[in-house]
Amino acid sequence: MxxxxxxxxxxxxxxxxxxxxxxxxxxxxxxxVQLARRAPGATDWxxxxxxxxxxxxxxxxxxxxxxxxxxxxxxxxxxxxxxxxxxxxxxxxxxxxxxxxxxxxxxxxxxxxxxxxxxxxxxxxxxxxxxxxxxxxxxxxxxxxxxxxxxxxxxxxxxxxxxxxxxxxxxxxxxxxxxxxxxxxxxxxxxxxxxxxxxxxxxxxxxxxxxxxxxxxELLAPPGEQPRVLxxxxxxxxxxxxxxxxxxxxGIVLAHQPDPSAGSLLPALASFRPTFLWGVPYIFEKIYHRARQVAAEDGKADLFDRAVETAVSHAEATEARRTGAGPAPGLALRARHRLYDRLVYSRLRAVLGGDVRYAVSGGSTLSRRMGLIFAGAGITVYDGYGLTETTAAVTAQPVGRVRFGTVGRPIPGCAVHIAPDGEVWVRGATVFSGYLNDPQGTAEVLRDGWFATGDLGTLDGDGYLTITGRKKDVIITSGGMSVAPAVLEERVRAHPLISQCLVVGDNRPYVGALITLDPDALVHWQRVHQKQPSADWGAVADHDLQEEIQRVVVTANTAVSRAESIRAFRILPEEFSVGQGLLTPSLKLRRRAIVKAYAADIDELYAN
CATH class of the missing domain: 3.40.50.12780 (ANL, N-terminal domain)
Structure with a gap:
């Protein structure tokens, strides 16, 4: 399609x-009631x-x-x-x-x-x-x-x-x-x-x-209850x-949280108790990884992991039943799901305040697995897709018909077209009128009523859109292989130890990757592996840690052909940040800036 x-x-x-x-x-x-506010440092709204x-x-x-x-x-x-x-x-x-x-x-x-x-x-x-x-x-x-x-x-x-x-x-x-x-x-x-x-x-x-x-x-709050959004x-x-x-x-009660870090956001969610959540993949990933870390510190990592696999299996079976691709969850799976709902899922929901049953993720694509985990835990995340030029969402998951791993169908009044080169074009009343003071730039992206997004994607037989990458991000190796880095980066970044991943390889003989670690997750990993806990980035030289990341990369490579797989990686001594100019304020990678800043590290990937 x-x-x-x-x-x-x-x-x-x-x-x-x-x-x-x-x-x-x-x-x-x-x-x-229209809004809720609180003074700096206060807990009451x-x-x-x-x-x-x-x-x-x-x-x-x-x-x-x-x-x-x-x-x-x-x-x-x-x-x-x-x-x-x-x-x-x-x-x-x-x-x-x-x-x-x-x-x-x-x-x-x-x-x-x-x-x-x-x-x-x-x-x-x-x-x-x-x-x-x-x-x-x-x-x-x-x-x-x-x-x-x-x-x-x-x-x-x-x-x-x-x-x-x-x-x-x-x-x-x-x-x-x-x-x-x-x-x-x-x-x-x-x-x-x-x-x-x-x-x-x-x-x-x-x-x-x-x-x-x-x-x-209808997703914003239970019937008869005024919705609340933080x-x-x-x-x-x-x-x-x-x-x-x-x-x-x-008429949704709106509250504001200036600091989105987990240490500030989670207490705010607990005190405000929103009925609905608008977020980005990074937030959902952080919530999940933090929950697993707490379980591991309590000696319940195995229980948590079993609960996660049950959540994924239950959500997959529910989705298959809804789409006609398979049977509903069986009796044994339903029993395990009920057990873990009491022991694990209820605690995960409590992290968001306890009242959230539906959420929206935007900004970038939420991975299929992360969507299944939350759905199985009782919070259905409706992933969507949009840009600044489209006034946010231009596609969204239809109510009750979520297909995890996609960004849904066009919202009412909008249309999606896949150009011959795979670029996603959209149109509708939400599309902007142009770039300020830039008629040339406007003419380059607005074409006969369509906005050329610069993103690559596919439509399935039912009109669900999957984003596969950015046109400008496609890597072409010296052997002529075209590689869309998004799939690999997403899979590598799914590991709790890893905060960021940038795939490289333009005009190089094979694909490589620059990887950064989450400082808190690193300390936790060191403690679990009976090493001296420290956020010192000198730990990147640790042999066991290198082997751990190697296993992550090997697993990620199963999603692509051998020619597209990551053949070498380098763990960097610090995370990419907005202050360095390596991330946008919305936490997207500034690829050109990173490649320039770490040119020597990239050269070393291909030195042997």
């Missing part, structure tokens, strides 16, 4: 902008009603007008995922201004480029260090007039400044917004070069979110921004 589409489920709005939802919801039921949030946003919008922000102006927001991010975005949309999301981990050069390219007139930052990053670029930013600092009390200051502005002035701006005007200039993560500004309209976000709510809303995805990424808009449009 090369084409598949789905009829629209919602209509494209003909008037109004994203902020209207907030005011309309507060008008209908001002006492309905304070509920915020729709009416209270509207009043806060309206007051902030007045302050923005009083400070000189005007209809159509662009304002950067450079902060982690926190309550004020949502405040500012809706205040800006209330006056017809446009949001320019900026990752707080961005370098000074990246910040300078984004603010200059977007011609932003102001920027909201989180703290003094961010203010200094922006301030260092001010000489190259003639349009930038103001920097506001969240931790410096800018919300309170702007609210006071706007006291003399009338409500009607804000509303006159808000009602003048056309749905086809830009709501955000969202910059790509720049895996292959300078970030590009994707112009995303109010209509793009509205159609995206309304479609997901209408088609998948957003830990970066709001500077279109995925996180989409989650925010979905929550406000659907």
């Amino acid at each position: 090369r084409d598949v589409s789905a009829p629209p489920l919602v209509e494209t709005p003909q008037y109004g902008g994203l902020a209207d939802t907030l005011y309309e919801a507060a008008g209908r039921d001002p006492q309905r 304070t509920e915020v009603t729709a009416g209270a949030f509207r009043d806060e946003v309206l007051a902030l919008a007045k302050g923005l007008l009083a400070s000189g922000i005007r209809f159509g102006d662009r304002v950067g927001i450079m902060a982690r995922t926190r309550y004020e991010w949502t405040q500012f975005s809706y205040a800006l949309w209330s006056i017809g201004a446009q949001v320019v999301p900026i990752y707080p981990t961005s370098s000074s050069e990246q910040v300078s480029w984004i603010l200059a390219d977007s011609r932003a007139v102001a920027c909201v930052v989180e703290h003094e260090d961010d203010a200094m990053t922006v301030g260092a670029a001010c000489d190259r930013l003639p349009t930038l007039q103001r920097i506001w600092q969240l931790d410096g009390g800018c919300v309170r200051q702007l609210t006071r400044l706007g006291r003399g502005v009338s409500d009607e002035t804000v509303h006159s701006h808000r009602t003048a917004v056309d749905p086809h005007e830009p709501a955000a200039i969202a910059y790509t993560s720049g895996t292959t070069g300078r970030p590009k500004g994707c112009v995303l309209t109010h209509a793009n976000f509205a159609v995206e979110c309304d479609t997901l709510i209408a088609g998948w809303g 957003c830990f995805l970066p709001l500077a990424h279109v995925y996180g921004l989409m989650v925010q808009v979905c929550c406000l449009r659907a």
